[in-house]
Amino acid sequence: MLSEIFRGKFTDALKGLFRRKKLAFHGSLAWLAEPRSFARFLHTLHGHEWVVDVRKPFGGPEHVLHYLARYTHRVAISNHRLISMGEGKVTFRWKDYAHCGKKRKMTLAAEEFIRRFLLHVLPKGLVRIRHYGWMANRCRSERAALCRALLGAEAAEPSPAVANLARGRRCPVCGGIVEVVEMIVPPELSRRRCSPSRVPDTS
Numbered sequence: 001m002l003s004e005i006f007r008g009k010f011t012d013a014l015k016g017l018f019r020r021k022k023l024a025f026h027g028s029l030a031w032l033a034e035p036r037s038f039a040r041f042l043h044t045l046h047g048h049e050w051v052v053d054v055r056k057p058f059g060g061p062e063h064v065l066h067y068l069a070r071y072t073h074r075v076a077i078s079n080h081r082l083i084s085m086g087e088g089k090v091t092f093r094w095k096d097y098a099h100c101g102k103k104r105k106m107t108l109a110a111e112e113f114i115r116r117f118l119l120h121v122l123p124k125g126l127v128r129i130r131h132y133g134w135m136a137n138r139c140r141s142e143r144a145a146l147c148r149a150l151l152g153a154e155a156a157e158p159s160p161a162v163a164n165l166a167r168g169r170r171c172p173v174c175g176g177i178v179e180v181v182e183m184i185v186p187p188e189l190s191r192r193r194c195s196p197s198r199v200p201d202t203s
Helices: 002-018 027-033 035-045 061-072 110-118 140-151 160-166 187-193
Strands: 083-087 089-097 102-109
Touching: 002 035, 027 035, 089 110, 102 187
Parallel strands: none
Antiparallel strands: 083 089, 089 102
């Protein structure tokens, strides 16, 4: 029952977008721009059984947040997956999910590696997380103060970590606090830092 309802609502929304000319068809899909062709295409969608998965989240809400955080707060490829960089090529590890998640190595030209990496950079104006209501960025400070006033609550003292960050560097564009997540240094500098000659004498 839920599958049929979802399918009906989805196709009806597609019809509305098509009527308002909000859909663009390029390349091999150009034939869908013709109204009769688009109507026939929508008719074929009703010939398939749609699968709607509405099971309870495994592990509870905390598990769901942890799962989503891996997509909203990570980069395209983490540093530990990079094996080597040199001679205009980059070698890294990847998981072959078609073969039970077996770990493999791939070497790409530096230009191709950068091209693939930049595919994961969000376009300007598009953010992964948007805050609404009193948490919206434009009015968060004023609304938070109003909420505290209505509740008769005092502003909490900033934690030592936040206080230390407030005294740190700030972004020259937005004025926000710059938080150092990780520092990447050349391999030879790392080796020099870890060499016995540079370890302080604690005896």
